[in-house]
Amino acid sequence: MIEDLSNGTTGPRGKLAVRGLDVFYRVEKPKKGQPGENQALKAVDLDVGVNEVLALIGPSGCGKSTFLRVLNRMNDTVPGARVAGSVTLDGEEILAPKYDVVGLRRRVGMVFQRPVAFPKSIFDNVAYGLRAHGLSEKRELEWRVQQALTRAALWDEVKDRLDANGLGLSGGQAQRLCIARALAVEPEVLLMDEPTSALDPIATAKLEELIAELREELTIVIVTHSMQQAGRVSQRTAFFYMGSLVEVGTTRDVFTRPREPRTEDYISGRFG
Protein backbone atom coordinates (compact mmCIF):
# COMPACT_ATOMS: atom_id res chain seq x y z
CA MET A 1 0.00 0.00 0.00
CA ILE A 2 1.18 3.51 -0.77
CA GLU A 3 -0.85 5.16 1.97
CA ASP A 4 1.48 8.08 2.49
CA LEU A 5 1.25 9.21 -1.12
CA SER A 6 -2.52 9.54 -1.05
CA ASN A 7 -3.30 12.78 -2.84
CA GLY A 8 -0.35 15.08 -2.97
CA THR A 9 2.51 15.20 -5.38
CA THR A 10 5.03 14.44 -2.68
CA GLY A 11 5.58 11.53 -0.39
CA PRO A 12 8.18 10.55 2.15
CA ARG A 13 8.83 7.24 0.40
CA GLY A 14 9.33 8.76 -3.05
CA LYS A 15 11.58 6.91 -5.47
CA LEU A 16 11.53 9.66 -8.06
CA ALA A 17 10.91 13.31 -7.27
CA VAL A 18 10.11 15.70 -10.09
CA ARG A 19 10.07 19.44 -9.40
CA GLY A 20 9.32 22.35 -11.69
CA LEU A 21 9.86 20.24 -14.79
CA ASP A 22 9.70 22.12 -18.09
CA VAL A 23 10.36 20.42 -21.42
CA PHE A 24 10.70 22.26 -24.71
CA TYR A 25 10.94 20.86 -28.23
CA ARG A 26 12.48 22.88 -31.02
CA VAL A 27 10.09 23.82 -33.82
CA GLU A 28 11.66 23.06 -37.19
CA LYS A 29 11.05 25.96 -39.54
CA PRO A 30 8.79 28.09 -37.32
CA LYS A 31 6.34 30.33 -39.13
CA LYS A 32 6.59 34.08 -38.78
CA GLY A 33 5.69 35.12 -35.24
CA GLN A 34 5.74 31.52 -34.00
CA PRO A 35 8.14 30.77 -31.12
CA GLY A 36 11.12 28.58 -31.91
CA GLU A 37 10.12 26.12 -29.22
CA ASN A 38 7.00 24.28 -28.12
CA GLN A 39 6.62 23.75 -24.41
CA ALA A 40 5.61 20.12 -23.91
CA LEU A 41 5.64 20.16 -20.10
CA LYS A 42 4.97 23.11 -17.82
CA ALA A 43 6.26 23.25 -14.25
CA VAL A 44 5.34 19.70 -13.34
CA ASP A 45 5.77 18.58 -9.73
CA LEU A 46 5.18 14.88 -9.22
CA ASP A 47 6.65 12.09 -7.12
CA VAL A 48 6.71 8.40 -7.81
CA GLY A 49 6.68 6.19 -4.72
CA VAL A 50 8.64 3.03 -4.02
CA ASN A 51 6.77 -0.08 -5.20
CA GLU A 52 3.84 1.82 -6.60
CA VAL A 53 2.31 1.75 -10.04
CA LEU A 54 1.64 5.31 -11.17
CA ALA A 55 -0.60 5.65 -14.23
CA LEU A 56 -0.26 8.70 -16.47
CA ILE A 57 -3.40 9.53 -18.42
CA GLY A 58 -4.46 12.35 -20.70
CA PRO A 59 -5.29 13.09 -24.32
CA SER A 60 -2.70 12.66 -27.06
CA GLY A 61 -0.09 15.39 -26.96
CA CYS A 62 -0.70 16.25 -23.29
CA GLY A 63 2.89 15.52 -22.31
CA LYS A 64 2.55 12.19 -20.52
CA SER A 65 4.99 10.33 -22.78
CA THR A 66 7.38 13.28 -22.63
CA PHE A 67 7.22 13.07 -18.84
CA LEU A 68 7.94 9.35 -19.00
CA ARG A 69 10.92 9.85 -21.29
CA VAL A 70 12.45 12.47 -18.99
CA LEU A 71 12.62 9.87 -16.21
CA ASN A 72 15.40 7.99 -17.99
CA ARG A 73 16.59 10.89 -20.13
CA MET A 74 15.37 9.46 -23.40
CA ASN A 75 14.73 13.06 -24.44
CA ASP A 76 18.50 13.50 -24.65
CA THR A 77 18.26 11.75 -27.99
CA VAL A 78 15.68 14.19 -29.37
CA PRO A 79 17.44 16.98 -31.32
CA GLY A 80 16.58 20.41 -29.95
CA ALA A 81 14.83 19.08 -26.84
CA ARG A 82 15.48 21.16 -23.73
CA VAL A 83 14.70 20.11 -20.17
CA ALA A 84 14.63 22.38 -17.12
CA GLY A 85 13.79 21.68 -13.49
CA SER A 86 14.78 18.85 -11.24
CA VAL A 87 14.33 15.07 -11.32
CA THR A 88 15.89 13.04 -8.54
CA LEU A 89 16.20 9.28 -8.27
CA ASP A 90 16.72 8.24 -4.65
CA GLY A 91 17.65 11.86 -3.99
CA GLU A 92 20.26 12.09 -6.77
CA GLU A 93 19.77 14.67 -9.54
CA ILE A 94 19.53 12.77 -12.83
CA LEU A 95 19.32 15.85 -15.03
CA ALA A 96 22.86 16.88 -14.06
CA PRO A 97 24.95 17.06 -17.25
CA LYS A 98 27.59 14.68 -15.92
CA TYR A 99 25.13 12.14 -14.62
CA ASP A 100 25.86 8.59 -15.87
CA VAL A 101 23.04 8.16 -18.39
CA VAL A 102 23.94 4.56 -19.26
CA GLY A 103 23.82 3.67 -15.57
CA LEU A 104 20.51 5.57 -15.27
CA ARG A 105 18.93 3.53 -18.05
CA ARG A 106 19.99 0.33 -16.34
CA ARG A 107 18.25 1.49 -13.17
CA VAL A 108 15.25 2.95 -15.02
CA GLY A 109 14.15 0.58 -17.79
CA MET A 110 11.61 1.26 -20.48
CA VAL A 111 9.01 -0.76 -22.37
CA PHE A 112 7.48 0.76 -25.47
CA GLN A 113 4.09 0.72 -27.13
CA ARG A 114 5.08 -1.68 -29.90
CA PRO A 115 7.15 -4.64 -28.82
CA VAL A 116 10.38 -4.70 -30.80
CA ALA A 117 12.06 -8.08 -30.74
CA PHE A 118 15.57 -7.99 -32.20
CA PRO A 119 16.21 -10.35 -35.13
CA LYS A 120 18.13 -12.60 -32.79
CA SER A 121 17.37 -15.67 -30.71
CA ILE A 122 15.06 -15.32 -27.73
CA PHE A 123 18.05 -15.89 -25.49
CA ASP A 124 20.12 -13.21 -27.18
CA ASN A 125 17.22 -10.76 -27.04
CA VAL A 126 17.15 -11.03 -23.25
CA ALA A 127 20.94 -11.22 -22.88
CA TYR A 128 21.40 -8.12 -25.04
CA GLY A 129 21.39 -5.59 -22.24
CA LEU A 130 23.47 -7.80 -19.95
CA ARG A 131 26.17 -8.13 -22.59
CA ALA A 132 26.03 -4.41 -23.29
CA HIS A 133 26.74 -3.88 -19.61
CA GLY A 134 29.77 -6.15 -19.87
CA LEU A 135 28.49 -9.48 -18.62
CA SER A 136 29.97 -12.36 -20.63
CA GLU A 137 30.22 -15.32 -18.27
CA LYS A 138 28.02 -18.01 -19.85
CA ARG A 139 26.47 -19.60 -16.77
CA GLU A 140 25.75 -16.21 -15.21
CA LEU A 141 24.16 -15.08 -18.47
CA GLU A 142 22.00 -18.22 -18.65
CA TRP A 143 20.90 -17.78 -15.06
CA ARG A 144 20.03 -14.09 -15.52
CA VAL A 145 18.15 -14.76 -18.78
CA GLN A 146 16.11 -17.51 -17.13
CA GLN A 147 15.35 -15.28 -14.16
CA ALA A 148 14.27 -12.40 -16.41
CA LEU A 149 12.05 -14.62 -18.57
CA THR A 150 10.51 -16.14 -15.44
CA ARG A 151 9.78 -12.73 -13.93
CA ALA A 152 8.26 -11.65 -17.24
CA ALA A 153 5.99 -14.74 -17.14
CA LEU A 154 7.40 -16.00 -20.43
CA TRP A 155 9.80 -18.74 -19.34
CA ASP A 156 7.32 -21.63 -19.50
CA GLU A 157 6.32 -20.69 -23.03
CA VAL A 158 9.84 -20.36 -24.45
CA LYS A 159 12.16 -22.49 -22.31
CA ASP A 160 12.33 -25.22 -24.98
CA ARG A 161 13.10 -22.85 -27.81
CA LEU A 162 15.49 -20.26 -26.49
CA ASP A 163 17.44 -20.47 -29.74
CA ALA A 164 14.37 -19.67 -31.85
CA ASN A 165 14.20 -16.25 -33.44
CA GLY A 166 12.51 -13.64 -31.26
CA LEU A 167 10.66 -12.34 -34.30
CA GLY A 168 8.56 -15.53 -34.30
CA LEU A 169 6.82 -14.69 -31.02
CA SER A 170 3.22 -13.45 -30.85
CA GLY A 171 2.53 -9.80 -29.97
CA GLY A 172 1.86 -10.58 -26.30
CA GLN A 173 4.91 -12.83 -26.04
CA ALA A 174 7.08 -10.25 -27.81
CA GLN A 175 5.97 -7.58 -25.32
CA ARG A 176 6.83 -9.88 -22.42
CA LEU A 177 10.17 -10.57 -24.14
CA CYS A 178 10.81 -6.82 -24.15
CA ILE A 179 9.91 -6.70 -20.47
CA ALA A 180 12.27 -9.62 -19.82
CA ARG A 181 15.00 -7.73 -21.70
CA ALA A 182 14.35 -4.70 -19.50
CA LEU A 183 14.22 -6.80 -16.32
CA ALA A 184 17.43 -8.69 -17.10
CA VAL A 185 19.55 -5.71 -16.07
CA GLU A 186 17.59 -5.54 -12.82
CA PRO A 187 16.15 -2.03 -12.99
CA GLU A 188 14.58 -0.35 -9.98
CA VAL A 189 12.02 1.56 -12.03
CA LEU A 190 10.16 0.38 -15.12
CA LEU A 191 8.63 2.92 -17.48
CA MET A 192 5.86 1.59 -19.73
CA ASP A 193 4.54 3.60 -22.65
CA GLU A 194 1.15 2.14 -23.62
CA PRO A 195 2.52 -1.39 -23.30
CA THR A 196 -0.71 -3.16 -24.21
CA SER A 197 -2.04 -0.99 -27.03
CA ALA A 198 -1.01 -3.58 -29.61
CA LEU A 199 -2.12 -6.62 -27.60
CA ASP A 200 -5.30 -8.69 -27.56
CA PRO A 201 -7.41 -8.89 -24.35
CA ILE A 202 -5.82 -12.13 -23.10
CA ALA A 203 -2.28 -10.85 -23.65
CA THR A 204 -3.33 -7.58 -22.02
CA ALA A 205 -4.70 -9.41 -18.97
CA LYS A 206 -1.45 -11.39 -18.65
CA LEU A 207 0.60 -8.23 -18.86
CA GLU A 208 -1.54 -6.49 -16.25
CA GLU A 209 -1.12 -9.51 -13.97
CA LEU A 210 2.60 -9.25 -14.55
CA ILE A 211 2.58 -5.54 -13.62
CA ALA A 212 0.88 -6.41 -10.32
CA GLU A 213 3.59 -9.00 -9.58
CA LEU A 214 6.49 -6.76 -10.63
CA ARG A 215 5.23 -4.01 -8.37
CA GLU A 216 6.41 -6.01 -5.38
CA GLU A 217 10.00 -5.45 -6.51
CA LEU A 218 9.84 -2.40 -8.76
CA THR A 219 8.44 1.07 -9.12
CA ILE A 220 6.36 1.32 -12.30
CA VAL A 221 5.18 4.34 -14.26
CA ILE A 222 2.74 3.47 -17.02
CA VAL A 223 1.26 5.65 -19.74
CA THR A 224 -2.08 4.33 -20.88
CA HIS A 225 -5.02 5.49 -22.97
CA SER A 226 -7.24 2.88 -21.33
CA MET A 227 -9.04 4.31 -18.31
CA GLN A 228 -9.97 0.80 -17.26
CA GLN A 229 -6.35 -0.30 -17.40
CA ALA A 230 -5.25 2.65 -15.29
CA GLY A 231 -7.98 1.67 -12.83
CA ARG A 232 -6.91 -1.95 -12.75
CA VAL A 233 -3.13 -1.69 -12.47
CA SER A 234 -2.25 1.52 -10.66
CA GLN A 235 -2.39 2.78 -7.10
CA ARG A 236 -2.21 6.43 -8.15
CA THR A 237 -3.22 8.19 -11.33
CA ALA A 238 -1.94 11.47 -12.72
CA PHE A 239 -3.95 13.38 -15.33
CA PHE A 240 -2.02 15.58 -17.75
CA TYR A 241 -3.55 18.16 -20.06
CA MET A 242 -1.73 20.47 -22.46
CA GLY A 243 1.59 19.97 -20.75
CA SER A 244 0.34 20.54 -17.20
CA LEU A 245 -0.31 18.10 -14.42
CA VAL A 246 -3.98 18.77 -13.67
CA GLU A 247 -4.58 16.26 -10.89
CA VAL A 248 -2.88 13.38 -9.16
CA GLY A 249 -4.51 11.21 -6.55
CA THR A 250 -5.28 7.68 -5.57
CA THR A 251 -6.67 5.83 -8.55
CA ARG A 252 -9.80 5.05 -6.55
CA ASP A 253 -10.49 8.74 -5.95
CA VAL A 254 -9.58 9.89 -9.45
CA PHE A 255 -12.02 7.44 -11.01
CA THR A 256 -14.87 7.77 -8.55
CA ARG A 257 -14.71 11.42 -7.48
CA PRO A 258 -12.06 13.44 -9.26
CA ARG A 259 -11.39 16.89 -7.82
CA GLU A 260 -10.92 18.72 -11.10
CA PRO A 261 -13.65 19.22 -13.72
CA ARG A 262 -11.13 18.68 -16.54
CA THR A 263 -10.25 15.28 -15.08
CA GLU A 264 -13.93 14.38 -14.78
CA ASP A 265 -14.57 15.47 -18.35
CA TYR A 266 -11.66 13.48 -19.72
CA ILE A 267 -12.13 10.22 -17.88
CA SER A 268 -15.88 10.15 -18.46
CA GLY A 269 -15.51 10.84 -22.17
CA ARG A 270 -16.85 14.38 -22.10
CA PHE A 271 -13.85 15.95 -23.73
CA GLY A 272 -14.87 17.99 -26.67
Place this chain on the structure above:
Amino acid sequence: MRKPTHHTSNEFELELREIRGQLVAMGARCERAVQLALHAFLERDPGRMSEVLAIDTKVNADEMQLDEMAVRVLALRQPVAYDLRFVTSTLKFVTDLERISDEAVNIAERVDTIAKARLTPPVFAIPHMGELVQKMLREALDAFVEGDADRARAVLLMDDDVDEAYGATLRSTIEWMGQNPTEIPAGMCVASVAKYLERIADHATNLAENVVYLERGDDVRHRGSATSHPPPKSTKGR
Protein backbone atom coordinates in the same frame (compact mmCIF):
# COMPACT_ATOMS: atom_id res chain seq x y z
CA MET B 1 -21.15 25.65 -11.55
CA ARG B 2 -19.79 25.19 -15.05
CA LYS B 3 -22.14 24.72 -17.93
CA PRO B 4 -22.80 20.97 -18.23
CA THR B 5 -20.78 19.25 -20.90
CA HIS B 6 -21.85 16.36 -23.08
CA HIS B 7 -20.31 13.02 -23.75
CA THR B 8 -18.29 12.60 -26.88
CA SER B 9 -20.46 9.54 -27.49
CA ASN B 10 -24.02 10.67 -28.23
CA GLU B 11 -25.28 7.15 -27.70
CA PHE B 12 -23.85 7.01 -24.18
CA GLU B 13 -25.30 10.45 -23.47
CA LEU B 14 -28.71 9.24 -24.63
CA GLU B 15 -28.50 6.09 -22.54
CA LEU B 16 -27.80 8.09 -19.38
CA ARG B 17 -30.60 10.53 -20.20
CA GLU B 18 -32.99 7.65 -20.75
CA ILE B 19 -32.13 6.23 -17.33
CA ARG B 20 -32.52 9.64 -15.71
CA GLY B 21 -35.88 10.22 -17.40
CA GLN B 22 -37.28 6.86 -16.41
CA LEU B 23 -35.99 7.25 -12.86
CA VAL B 24 -37.77 10.60 -12.53
CA ALA B 25 -40.97 9.06 -13.91
CA MET B 26 -40.67 6.14 -11.48
CA GLY B 27 -40.24 8.58 -8.61
CA ALA B 28 -43.34 10.51 -9.68
CA ARG B 29 -45.33 7.27 -9.79
CA CYS B 30 -44.23 6.42 -6.25
CA GLU B 31 -45.24 9.87 -5.03
CA ARG B 32 -48.66 9.38 -6.60
CA ALA B 33 -49.04 5.88 -5.09
CA VAL B 34 -48.29 7.17 -1.59
CA GLN B 35 -50.64 10.12 -2.05
CA LEU B 36 -53.50 7.91 -3.28
CA ALA B 37 -53.02 5.25 -0.59
CA LEU B 38 -52.89 7.81 2.19
CA HIS B 39 -55.94 9.62 0.90
CA ALA B 40 -57.83 6.32 0.63
CA PHE B 41 -56.88 5.42 4.20
CA LEU B 42 -57.79 8.78 5.72
CA GLU B 43 -61.07 8.94 3.75
CA ARG B 44 -61.83 5.22 4.31
CA ASP B 45 -62.21 4.88 0.54
CA PRO B 46 -61.35 1.33 -0.68
CA GLY B 47 -62.19 2.38 -4.25
CA ARG B 48 -58.64 3.71 -4.84
CA MET B 49 -57.03 0.31 -4.20
CA SER B 50 -57.01 -0.67 -7.86
CA GLU B 51 -55.27 2.58 -8.83
CA VAL B 52 -52.52 2.01 -6.27
CA LEU B 53 -52.07 -1.57 -7.47
CA ALA B 54 -51.87 -0.42 -11.10
CA ILE B 55 -49.15 2.08 -10.21
CA ASP B 56 -47.28 -0.57 -8.25
CA THR B 57 -47.30 -2.89 -11.27
CA LYS B 58 -45.77 -0.12 -13.36
CA VAL B 59 -43.20 0.66 -10.66
CA ASN B 60 -42.18 -3.01 -10.56
CA ALA B 61 -41.65 -2.90 -14.31
CA ASP B 62 -39.66 0.35 -13.91
CA GLU B 63 -37.41 -1.37 -11.40
CA MET B 64 -36.59 -4.24 -13.74
CA GLN B 65 -36.10 -2.01 -16.78
CA LEU B 66 -33.86 0.43 -14.92
CA ASP B 67 -31.82 -2.41 -13.43
CA GLU B 68 -31.30 -3.78 -16.90
CA MET B 69 -30.39 -0.39 -18.37
CA ALA B 70 -27.92 0.33 -15.55
CA VAL B 71 -26.26 -3.07 -15.82
CA ARG B 72 -26.00 -2.64 -19.59
CA VAL B 73 -24.27 0.72 -19.19
CA LEU B 74 -21.90 -0.76 -16.58
CA ALA B 75 -21.02 -3.63 -18.88
CA LEU B 76 -20.70 -1.73 -22.13
CA ARG B 77 -19.55 1.75 -21.12
CA GLN B 78 -17.51 1.15 -17.97
CA PRO B 79 -18.55 4.55 -16.57
CA VAL B 80 -16.30 6.45 -14.17
CA ALA B 81 -16.56 9.44 -11.83
CA TYR B 82 -20.03 11.10 -11.89
CA ASP B 83 -21.35 8.63 -14.44
CA LEU B 84 -20.26 5.70 -12.27
CA ARG B 85 -21.90 7.23 -9.21
CA PHE B 86 -25.02 7.91 -11.25
CA VAL B 87 -25.35 4.34 -12.51
CA THR B 88 -24.59 2.69 -9.16
CA SER B 89 -26.96 5.14 -7.44
CA THR B 90 -29.65 4.22 -9.96
CA LEU B 91 -29.43 0.61 -8.84
CA LYS B 92 -30.06 1.78 -5.27
CA PHE B 93 -32.70 4.38 -6.14
CA VAL B 94 -34.88 1.81 -7.88
CA THR B 95 -34.75 -0.56 -4.90
CA ASP B 96 -35.94 2.15 -2.50
CA LEU B 97 -38.56 3.45 -4.90
CA GLU B 98 -39.96 -0.01 -5.51
CA ARG B 99 -40.26 -0.57 -1.77
CA ILE B 100 -41.96 2.79 -1.31
CA SER B 101 -44.55 1.66 -3.83
CA ASP B 102 -44.95 -1.64 -1.94
CA GLU B 103 -45.57 0.29 1.27
CA ALA B 104 -48.23 2.34 -0.52
CA VAL B 105 -49.92 -0.93 -1.47
CA ASN B 106 -49.68 -2.06 2.14
CA ILE B 107 -51.40 1.14 3.27
CA ALA B 108 -54.15 0.72 0.65
CA GLU B 109 -54.70 -2.87 1.74
CA ARG B 110 -55.60 -1.71 5.27
CA VAL B 111 -58.38 0.56 4.00
CA ASP B 112 -60.91 -2.24 3.60
CA THR B 113 -60.51 -3.46 7.20
CA ILE B 114 -60.77 -0.03 8.72
CA ALA B 115 -63.74 0.90 6.50
CA LYS B 116 -65.65 -2.13 7.76
CA ALA B 117 -64.76 -1.65 11.45
CA ARG B 118 -67.72 -1.25 13.78
CA LEU B 119 -65.90 1.43 15.75
CA THR B 120 -63.52 3.56 13.71
CA PRO B 121 -60.26 4.24 15.55
CA PRO B 122 -58.76 7.74 15.54
CA VAL B 123 -55.82 8.23 13.15
CA PHE B 124 -53.78 10.22 15.70
CA ALA B 125 -50.62 11.68 14.08
CA ILE B 126 -51.01 9.83 10.76
CA PRO B 127 -52.10 12.92 8.75
CA HIS B 128 -49.05 14.77 10.08
CA MET B 129 -46.80 11.78 9.34
CA GLY B 130 -48.29 11.56 5.86
CA GLU B 131 -47.47 15.20 5.15
CA LEU B 132 -43.93 14.82 6.45
CA VAL B 133 -43.29 11.63 4.51
CA GLN B 134 -44.66 13.03 1.27
CA LYS B 135 -42.54 16.13 1.74
CA MET B 136 -39.42 14.01 2.34
CA LEU B 137 -40.11 11.98 -0.79
CA ARG B 138 -40.81 15.06 -2.89
CA GLU B 139 -37.72 16.87 -1.62
CA ALA B 140 -35.47 13.84 -2.16
CA LEU B 141 -36.71 13.47 -5.73
CA ASP B 142 -36.44 17.20 -6.41
CA ALA B 143 -32.89 17.18 -5.00
CA PHE B 144 -32.09 14.40 -7.47
CA VAL B 145 -33.59 16.30 -10.40
CA GLU B 146 -31.84 19.54 -9.40
CA GLY B 147 -28.57 17.83 -8.48
CA ASP B 148 -28.77 19.63 -5.14
CA ALA B 149 -26.87 17.86 -2.34
CA ASP B 150 -27.77 20.52 0.24
CA ARG B 151 -31.46 20.01 -0.42
CA ALA B 152 -30.94 16.26 -0.04
CA ARG B 153 -29.14 16.77 3.27
CA ALA B 154 -32.15 18.72 4.57
CA VAL B 155 -34.31 15.62 3.97
CA LEU B 156 -32.10 13.60 6.30
CA LEU B 157 -32.99 15.91 9.17
CA MET B 158 -36.73 15.30 8.71
CA ASP B 159 -36.57 11.59 9.49
CA ASP B 160 -36.39 12.20 13.25
CA ASP B 161 -39.71 14.08 13.17
CA VAL B 162 -41.35 11.13 11.42
CA ASP B 163 -39.91 8.69 13.97
CA GLU B 164 -41.27 10.86 16.79
CA ALA B 165 -44.74 11.03 15.22
CA TYR B 166 -44.63 7.26 14.68
CA GLY B 167 -43.83 6.62 18.35
CA ALA B 168 -46.63 8.93 19.47
CA THR B 169 -49.14 7.27 17.12
CA LEU B 170 -48.14 3.82 18.25
CA ARG B 171 -48.52 4.68 21.92
CA SER B 172 -51.90 6.31 21.35
CA THR B 173 -53.14 3.38 19.26
CA ILE B 174 -52.09 0.83 21.86
CA GLU B 175 -53.90 2.85 24.50
CA TRP B 176 -57.01 3.02 22.30
CA MET B 177 -56.92 -0.75 21.68
CA GLY B 178 -56.71 -1.28 25.43
CA GLN B 179 -59.90 0.74 25.82
CA ASN B 180 -61.57 -1.01 22.85
CA PRO B 181 -60.44 -4.65 22.98
CA THR B 182 -63.06 -5.75 20.44
CA GLU B 183 -61.53 -3.44 17.80
CA ILE B 184 -57.97 -4.75 17.83
CA PRO B 185 -57.94 -5.43 14.03
CA ALA B 186 -58.97 -1.83 13.28
CA GLY B 187 -56.47 -0.49 15.81
CA MET B 188 -53.76 -2.65 14.29
CA CYS B 189 -54.54 -1.11 10.89
CA VAL B 190 -53.69 2.33 12.27
CA ALA B 191 -50.50 1.04 13.91
CA SER B 192 -49.51 -0.74 10.67
CA VAL B 193 -50.11 2.30 8.49
CA ALA B 194 -47.98 4.36 10.86
CA LYS B 195 -45.25 1.74 10.46
CA TYR B 196 -45.54 1.79 6.65
CA LEU B 197 -45.21 5.56 6.64
CA GLU B 198 -42.19 5.35 8.91
CA ARG B 199 -40.63 2.87 6.45
CA ILE B 200 -41.37 5.19 3.51
CA ALA B 201 -39.54 7.94 5.40
CA ASP B 202 -36.56 5.59 5.80
CA HIS B 203 -36.57 4.88 2.05
CA ALA B 204 -36.82 8.61 1.30
CA THR B 205 -33.83 9.09 3.61
CA ASN B 206 -31.93 6.47 1.60
CA LEU B 207 -32.83 8.31 -1.61
CA ALA B 208 -31.54 11.57 -0.15
CA GLU B 209 -28.31 9.94 1.06
CA ASN B 210 -27.82 8.61 -2.44
CA VAL B 211 -28.31 12.07 -3.91
CA VAL B 212 -25.55 13.40 -1.64
CA TYR B 213 -23.26 10.56 -2.78
CA LEU B 214 -24.18 11.12 -6.40
CA GLU B 215 -23.48 14.84 -6.32
CA ARG B 216 -20.58 15.02 -3.88
CA GLY B 217 -19.07 11.56 -3.74
CA ASP B 218 -19.59 11.61 0.04
CA ASP B 219 -21.05 8.58 1.76
CA VAL B 220 -23.35 9.99 4.45
CA ARG B 221 -25.09 6.75 5.32
CA HIS B 222 -25.07 5.67 8.95
CA ARG B 223 -24.44 9.25 10.04
CA GLY B 224 -20.98 10.61 10.68
CA SER B 225 -19.13 8.47 8.16
CA ALA B 226 -18.60 11.33 5.74
CA THR B 227 -15.08 11.65 4.41
CA SER B 228 -12.93 14.76 4.45
CA HIS B 229 -12.47 14.70 0.67
CA PRO B 230 -13.46 18.01 -0.92
CA PRO B 231 -16.54 17.77 -3.14
CA PRO B 232 -15.87 17.27 -6.85
CA LYS B 233 -17.11 19.97 -9.15
CA SER B 234 -19.56 17.95 -11.19
CA THR B 235 -19.83 18.78 -14.85
CA LYS B 236 -22.26 16.08 -15.92
CA GLY B 237 -24.86 16.74 -18.50
CA ARG B 238 -28.49 16.36 -17.56
